[in-house]
Amino acid sequence: MSTTLRTAESAEDTGDRPKVVIVIQQKGGTGKTTIAINVAACAGRSAVLPQQKSDDEEPPSPVVATGIDVQGSIEKWCARVREAKLPFDYLVTKGKTGILPLIVQDPTRRRIIADTPGFMDVDPDAEWDADPLGDSRTADALRELLSIADLALVPITPSRITWDEAEFTIERILKPRKIPFLVVINMHDPGKDKSEKQLGKLKTWIDERQYPRVADPIRRYTIHEHAHENGTLVTEYKMSGTALNAREDFMKVALTMEQML
DSSP: OBOOOOOOTHHHHTTOOOEEEEEOOSSSSSOHHHHHHHHHHHHHHHSOOOOOOBTTBOOOOSEEEEEOOTTOHHHHHHHHSOGGGOSSEEEEOTTOSSSHHHHTTOTTOOEEEEEOOSSOOBOTTOOTTSOOBOSSHHHHHHHHHHHHOSEEEEEEOSSGGGHHHHHHIIIIIIGGGTOOEEEEEOOBOTTTOTTOHHHHHHHHHHHHTTOOBOSSOOBOOHHHHTHHHHTOOGGGSOSSHHHHHHHHHHHHHHHHHHHHO
């Protein structure tokens, strides 16, 4: 269900505020939304729900999936999922600022998993030591999200075209802001890369830069490609060998994420 906000002035003072995890990569097409929504689903399934206060009031989920892209990708996906199957609440800002800082004050939440736009608005002329984010509504929304982030998941694929953009995201966006990050290898095709030669090259590239990463990749399955249009989450796939493998991949990401927080 879409989320409502409950604020508490004491939440930040006591340190009892939700941890904010963002999924971010300069390069589009790396599976940011798929990772965000399925990690939120895994986290939501593992979370202990708050006790319901009355028959009329549904307790909020400890996990919130959110997004700042103006297209509202998270919202469109969640709208296709039967509400009873959503193991998290969701909130979409569509680039509006001032909303996410409020939800961080909600003491009923434990994790906020935030999707970012499919592209990153950057200033190509920015000096190396300057903020490379551009001057736009999208860039401002991303700056706000980065200011409250506790951890960043950076998707990267075996295709070399995503590697430099992942490095840019880490070195120019995350490190200057001292945001801890975790690289997530996504879309590894075990059928085409049976010997894992390309996967090995990517792991070596990541490890040479001493970037922390999830040990195993998220494998590329057809079931993922149709999940958005079918309104399904990895936690709700019909049971099969592929579905179990797919769920295991995202559970590993969620577990490693928890270990980092």
